[in-house]
Amino acid sequence: MTVTTSDTTRPQVPAPSWVYRLESVTRTYQQKGRTIQAVAGVDLQIDSGDFVTIQGPTGGGKSTLLQLLGALDQPTSGHVYLGDLDMATASHSRLEKLRAHDIGFVFQGFNLIPTLTAAENVDMALEPLRLPRVERATRVAEALEHVGLAQRADHRPVELSGGQQQRVAIARAIVKRPKVLLADEPTGNLDEAMRDEILLLLERLNTQGLTLVAVTHDSAVAQRARRRLYLSAGTVADIKD
Numbered sequence: 001m002t003v004t005t006s007d008t009t010r011p012q013v014p015a016p017s018w019v020y021r022l023e024s025v026t027r028t029y030q031q032k033g034r035t036i037q038a039v040a041g042v043d044l045q046i047d048s049g050d051f052v053t054i055q056g057p058t059g060g061g062k063s064t065l066l067q068l069l070g071a072l073d074q075p076t077s078g079h080v081y082l083g084d085l086d087m088a089t090a091s092h093s094r095l096e097k098l099r100a101h102d103i104g105f106v107f108q109g110f111n112l113i114p115t116l117t118a119a120e121n122v123d124m125a126l127e128p129l130r131l132p133r134v135e136r137a138t139r140v141a142e143a144l145e146h147v148g149l150a151q152r153a154d155h156r157p158v159e160l161s162g163g164q165q166q167r168v169a170i171a172r173a174i175v176k177r178p179k180v181l182l183a184d185e186p187t188g189n190l191d192e193a194m195r196d197e198i199l200l201l202l203e204r205l206n207t208q209g210l211t212l213v214a215v216t217h218d219s220a221v222a223q224r225a226r227r228r229l230y231l232s233a234g235t236v237a238d239i240k241d
């Protein structure tokens with residue numbers, strides 16, 4: 001008998017069309033004897049390849065939800081699936097691995113290390129992946145190329161504009177080839193021209209297949225999203241035009 005491992009002989013199991021699935025997700029905090037429901041029974045599915053923005057009033061729960069999506073926090077009750085994995089019950093070491101491999105983060109303040117060059121900042125994200133040195137260098141060069149900063153690889157953050165620093169931060173987020181890119185006010189510290197530059201880059205990454213979820217107060221960012229969510233008092237709703 002011939003045993004074959006050819007893909008064509010295997011039953012085709014379609015990859016899930018969603019990246020995240022949240023079921024009855026609640027996150028409460030105890031403060032001075034009071035219970036604060038930051039996220040209150042959220043059901044939500046985010047499709048693979050989507051570009052989702054999350055808007056809403058201050059204190060509405062946006063940061064808390066983003067932390068749950070980013071495996072930086074776990075819900076008080078309910079389930080947060082990333083692919084097939086329920087992050088609500090995953091171990092801390094599993095969550096750490098998820099953050100290192102599958103989830104890219106971009107923050108309002110860029111969070112670059114000032115003493116390192118652009119290339120070294122991007123390379124930091126590959127540290128936990130234990131790749132061979134040559135592949136690591138190739139990936140860093142590709143990521144910087146992708147964000148249009150190949151010529152600035154040896155520059156330190158102080159030698160770059162705000163928009164360029166955010167592009168380095170995006171390169172650092174995508175160099176690990178994550179399943180999803182989470183952004184917290186990615187244009188918050190930028191003027192209009194730089195904001196447009198970052199928006200174009202995010203859109204390009206999205207059309208290339210990267211799933212994007214961005215918390216934003218900036219309606220210009222939200223207008224470019226495929227799907228806009230509104231989070232208020234811990235509950236989420238789609239914004240319809």
Ligand SMILES: Nc1ncnc2c1ncn2[C@@H]1O[C@H](COP(=O)(O)OP(=O)(O)OP(=O)(O)O)[C@@H](O)[C@H]1O
Pocket residue numbers: 029030031036037038056057058059060061062063064065
């Ligand atoms: N660590 C914490 N301990 C206690 N309460 C918290 C904590 N983190 C958040 N909260 C509370 O949870 C609620 C939601 O906060 P969250 O930061 O998620 O809102 P947000 O929509 O991101 O607000 P903003 O737009 O101001 O950043 C708020 O009432 C907040 O005070």
